[in-house]
Amino acid sequence: MKAMYDVLVIGAGPAGSIAAKTAAEKGLTVLLIEKRQEIGDPVRCAEGVSKEYLKKHVEIDKKWICADLKGARIYAPDGTKIEMAEEIAGGEVGYVLERKIFDRALAEKASKAGAEVRVKTRAIGLIIEEDFVKGARLMQLGKEYDVHARIVIGADGIESKVGRWAGIDTSLKPIDIETCVQYLVAGVDINQEYCEFYIGNEIAPGGYIWIFPKGEGKANVGIGIIGSKMGKFKPRPVDYLNSFLEKKFPHAKVVEMVFGGVPVSGSIEKTSTNGLILIGDAARQSDPITGGGILNAMDVGKIAGEAAFAAISGGDVSNEKLEEVYEKRWRSTIGHAIDLSLIVKNCFINLNDVDLNSLAFSLKDVKFERMSLLDLLHALFKANKKLLWDLRVLFKDAAKEVAKSKM
Numbered sequence: 568m569k570a571m572y573d574v575l576v577i578g579a580g581p582a583g584s585i586a587a588k589t590a591a592e593k594g595l596t597v598l599l600i601e602k603r604q605e606i607g608d609p610v611r612c613a614e615g616v617s618k619e620y621l622k623k624h625v626e627i628d629k630k631w632i633c634a635d636l637k638g639a640r641i642y643a644p645d646g647t648k649i650e651m652a653e654e655i656a657g658g659e660v661g662y663v664l665e666r667k668i669f670d671r672a673l674a675e676k677a678s679k680a681g682a683e684v685r686v687k688t689r690a691i692g693l694i695i696e697e698d699f700v701k702g703a704r705l706m707q708l709g710k711e712y713d714v715h716a717r718i719v720i721g722a723d724g725i726e727s728k729v730g731r732w733a734g735i736d737t738s739l740k741p742i743d744i745e746t747c748v749q750y751l752v753a754g755v756d757i758n759q760e761y762c763e764f765y766i767g768n769e770i771a772p773g774g775y776i777w778i779f780p781k782g783e784g785k786a787n788v789g790i791g792i793i794g795s796k797m798g799k800f801k802p803r804p805v806d807y808l809n810s811f812l813e814k815k816f817p818h819a820k821v822v823e824m825v826f827g828g829v830p831v832s833g834s835i836e837k838t839s840t841n842g843l844i845l846i847g848d849a850a851r852q853s854d855p856i857t858g859g860g861i862l863n864a865m866d867v868g869k870i871a872g873e874a875a876f877a878a879i880s881g882g883d884v885s886n887e888k889l890e891e892v893y894e895k896r897w898r899s900t901i902g903h904a905i906d907l908s909l910i911v912k913n914c915f916i917n918l919n920d921v922d923l924n925s926l927a928f929s930l931k932d933v934k935f936e937r938m939s940l941l942d943l944l945h946a947l948f949k950a951n952k953k954l955l956w957d958l959r960v961l962f963k964d965a966a967k968e969v970a971k972s973k974m
């Protein structure tokens with residue numbers, strides 16, 4: 568490990584690895600550090616991603632694909648089923664990945680591009696001089712080192728400390744977090760071509776249960792519940808999941824269990840400061856409705872790598888410059904989608920099961936494979952006038968988007 572790099576990336580998830588790869592490809596010296604001994608392990612993810620979107624970032628390698636899905640099935644509390652083709656089912660439906668292999672492959676790509684990768688290396692604090700982040704204090708195998716960098720990229724996931732150390736407010740209220748539990752189950756007779764989502768206040772208050780097939784009779788079966796709907800005397804997410812499993816797959820064998828949180832807060836106010844960029848879950852850039860964050864993390868990783876190059880080669884790593892080359896870019900792309908999702912999330916978490924059933928009923932005969940998102944919203948609103956009123960802001964924004972795209 569050298570004492571000075573152009574870029575130090577903290578955290579080797581999808582966001583960090585893509586940022587490191589992009590910056591290294593531009594010719595910058597890059598150090599990518601990961602606190603765990605194995606990149607990608609343990610997995611805290613249902614591992615679903617949209618095919619087309621993923622292809623924008625990497626060439627698909629069969630080694631890290633467990634299942635190739637045709638679409639998604641959503642079940643309302645009364646069992647009404649809505650079926651969506653993969654292309655319109657959102658950022659989490661398409662392939663089910665093996666993230667233990669996928670995350671490592673992304674870090675290898677960063678390494679091939681010239682980045683130095685160090686595992687079992689944890690950032691324990693930032694070096695801040697004259698109001699600029701100048702590097703970080705690292706701990707590797709019990710020893711502490713200072714590593715200086717022109718830009719530090721914080722990609723340290725939902726439990727991020729980097730943002731806080733730099734004075735950025737990344738705090739999350741209970742309503743901003745989905746608390747998740749997931750089992751990898753084996754021995755289940757499950758359709759391997761569709762993932763399934765179960766919604767309803769009895770099943771998963773303010774969230775949903777998912778089943779993502781993983782091939783060979785295996786599946787990720789998990790639940791996410793919004794923090795504001797949990798309480799000392801209420802069932803825990805694991806209790807809801809166990810009772811679902813007992814009914815749905817009484818003979819399933821649980822071979823892995825993970826607990827984790829997903830930020831569903833929507834965009835935070837600030838994701839950069841002098842000498843520092845925050846990306847991925849650390850910057851709360853996952854989708855507020857689904858909690859999906861892999862592809863957003865990869866998108867912002869790329870923007871951050873390019874931004875680091877622009878700032879360093881221009882000799883200006885001030886927050887003003889980083890706002891121009893990073894903040895503005897991500898806010899005008901995925902930031903916009905995140906803001907719209909937040910509006911929808913805030914509306915959906917207040918729906919009772921009767922509303923959810925009526926929504927699902929109004930959509931059950933729609934041919935989703937031929938539908939655009941706007942057509943879908945139109946069909947929803949036509950049948951549900953109250954929802955139309957609650958989501959009027961979204962409609963206004965969608966209309967603006969359509970107008971912009973026609974200019």
Ligand SMILES: Cc1cc2nc3c(=O)[nH]c(=O)nc-3n(C[C@H](O)[C@H](O)[C@H](O)COP(=O)(O)OP(=O)(O)OC[C@H]3O[C@@H](n4cnc5c(N)ncnc54)[C@H](O)[C@@H]3O)c2cc1C
Binds near residue numbers: 789828829849858864
């Ligand atoms: C149960 C569950 C299911 C999910 N399912 C999906 C899904 O199906 N599809 C989807 O798109 N998204 C899903 N997500 C969300 C997705 O996993 C995240 O959005 C995504 O991993 C974010 O990528 P990231 O690179 O920002 O952070 P992470 O993948 O969390 O990577 C952060 C890395 O930083 C490391 N790190 C942390 N602190 C330090 C430190 N101090 N020093 C060095 N390293 C550090 C961590 O060990 C970690 O490897 C799910 C999340 C959960 C919890």
